[in-house]
Amino acid sequence: MQLISLAQAGHTVSSDLLKTEFNVEDLNPPVMDGLDDLLSVRMHPFILAGSSQIEISASGKYSKNIPLKTVTSIVDGLKKLYIQKLKPLESMHRFNEFVSPALTNSDFDAKPMVMLLGQYSTGKTTFIKHLLRSGYPGAHIGPEPTTDRFVAVMNGTDERSIPGNTVAVQADMPFNGLTTFGSAFLSKFQCSQMAHPLLEHITFIDTPGVLSGEKQRTQRSYDFTGVTSWFAAKSDLILLLFDPHKLDISDEFKRVISSLRGHDDKIRVVLNKADQVGTQQLMRVYGALMWSLGKVLNTPEVMRVYIGSFNDKPIHVIDDGPMGAELFEKEQDDLLNDLKEIPKRACDRRINEFVKRARAAKIHAYIMNQLKKEMPSWYGKAKAQQRLIDNLETLFEKIQREHHLPPGDFPNVDSFRETLKGYNVDKFERMKSKMIQGVDDMLAYDIPKLLNTFRNPYE
Incomplete structure (x- = not known):
């Protein structure tokens, strides 16, 4: 501080200056330009005490920014942004109970x-075995329904299978949110670990075969569609596998595909075992598959379908038509190249999912706040709540018009209505505009600053 005072007094800062004796009482204290102006602004004490960077937001108010010197990477920055700005908004409006469980450090650090x-x-x-060039612990392959559980194939020091209840409580694994599906599901979930160079970069989720008829809905002891939707939100790529002899998309499979809504960019369709039919049959099978997918995937774009035979056996073409082994090899190479790009795109995907979650949390806060505002202060609360539940579509449209929000970001009305029936709307909290402004500033300033400061850690 004395050196700063001497420099501001006109002395040249050098090693000789340190040896010169000065009377400390004759020195003026250091002057900081702009400090008086900053202190004259009436600000929240938490902002002054806890932040080394203060920036004026688009609304003209000061907002707290995370100092980049405390951040080591993009992922580390996302963790801090979530804890300081997004998680308080989620906790206040029960976002974790309605939409998605709260994130943990393992969710940010997890492999793609x-x-x-x-x-x-x-x-x-067989597809996983083909990529690993070996089977994983607990894998069963056969023509009958062999995989009866969800299996997370991960990297580990030795080969072992860990039961689902144990996996769900381990802090270093990104599966804590599965506890919401109960022990009935966790008994049908396991983690298979093995040392493999591919698993150092990617985790595979093997799922039970989707059944047909009422067995899917009544004979499973857990919410299969809900679990699939949970894994879809965490996944970087979703492969829908079809067999040339099983092109029919049952109502249950259609329900599962519908649960992937919002993750269309992750979906890849694979027509597996394509070498088991001839050229003419393959052409008809491909057309039938595209027709079936067109009825389920309500998108105007054509879904990319990879054709191949992903197993350890050499490709065997039934006839010598124009679509021979070369076609299958090129299709398989395209899909494998897509898989190789996953680690490079993991950081972008993580940011994308984080931004989607922030937008969803904002809209959820608006919905809960509007529900609270519509409730009467004294009498008739039960009837008012039932009326709000019955007219959720109108409520969503009102919020959308009032706050100029995109309709595609709103949750599914039917699912939200079912969840809302178990709550007392009168107990909900009013929205704090300061929290919403913090999330807006996070999306507008903090995340772009992270991207400009740090490089992709997965490259």
Whole structure:
């Protein structure tokens, strides 16, 4: 501080200056330009005490920014942004109970995930075995429904299978949110660990074959569609596997695919075992698959379908038509290249999912606040709540118009209505505009600053 005072007094700062004796009482204290102006602004004491960077937001108010010197990477910055700005908003408005459980450090640090979905005996487990060049602990392959549980194939020091209840409580694994599905599901979930160079970069989620008829809905002791939706939100890539002999998309499989709504960019369709039919049959099978997918995936774009035979056996072409082994090899190379790009895109995907979550939390806060505002102060609360539940579509439209929000970001009305029936709307809290402004500033300033400061840690 004395050196700063001497420099401001006109002395040249050098090693000789340190040897010169000065009367400390004759020195003026250091002057900081702009400090008086900053202190004259009436600000919240928490902002002054806890932040080394203060920035004026678009609304003209001061907002707290995370000092980049305390951040080591993009992922570390997202963790701090979540704890300081997004998680308080989620906790206040019960976002974790309605939409998605709260995130933990393991959710940010987890390796990219690839989930495989399909009906039984479409080659999901064989696909993983083909990529690993070996089977994983607990893998069963056969023409009948063999995989009866969700299996997370991860990297580990030795080969072992860990039961689901144990996996869900381990802090270093990103599966804590599965506890919401209860012990009935956790008994049908396991983690298979093995040392493998591919698993150092990617985690595979093997799933039970989707059943047909009422067995899917009544004979499973857990919410299969809900679990699939949870894994879809965590996954970086979702592979829908089809068999040339199992092209029919049952009502249950359609429900599962519908649960992937909002993750269309992650979905890849694989027509597996394509070498089991001839050229003419393959052409008809491809057309039938595209027709079936067109009825389920309500998108104007054409879904990319990879054709191949992903197993350890050499490709065997039935006839010598124009679509021979070369076609299958090129299609398989395209899909494998897509898989190789997953670790490079993991950081972008993580930021994308974080931004989607922040937007969803904002809209959830607006919904809960509007529900609270619509409730009467004294009498008739039960009837008012039932009226709000019955007219949720109108409520969503009102919030959308009032706050100029995109309709695609709103939750599914039917699912939200079912969840809302178990709560007392009168107990909800009013929204704090300061929290909403903090999330807006996070999206507008903090995340772009992170991207400009740090490089992709997965490259």
